[in-house]
Amino acid sequence: MHNYLVNASIQILPIVQDKHPYEWVDEAIVVIQQSGIKHEIGPFATVVEGTYAEVMAIVNAVNEHLLSKNCSEWIASVQINMRSKSDITANEKVSKFGL
Template sequence: MAHVNLSLQVIPRVPDERIYPVVDTVIHMIQQTGLKYEVGPMETTIEGELDELLGIVKKAQELCVKEGATRVLSVVKIDYKPEGVTMDEKIKKYR
């Protein structure tokens, strides 16, 4: 399957002072995958194979709970086209 882009925003239900540390843990997990990613102010976009990216979403949920979240709200956006899509092709004119 061709590369897709997946944007993930996790909102863990934790005390306010724990939100950034929990989100940082998720971002660190994404960094460890070796996939191309870009952290934004509201979400992190990752480039890769769809099945692998969906696995990352699942792992992010589990990680938030492991870090103390009693509930996790996630927003996921997927950009797919059969021949593949890259972050570079979408944002290179802005860089």
């Protein structure tokens, strides 16, 4: 895969009854925060920005963390936006709205 910037939305949907699902989501967000990758936390998903390899490493790290903490079941929903010959950033999509 290329080394251009991509951006992705990562949403974790725990299917659990052992504790409140938000607690598992909070743990996933901490993994993303600790990665050092550019990110923005939203109410439904966290948007990350980096190379394809960096983004996929984050997705893997979140899943590995949940597995290691014995989260019984979850859905990891990931949307990736990429271009073949240049960077694509979240900022270019939302800057026209003053965000």
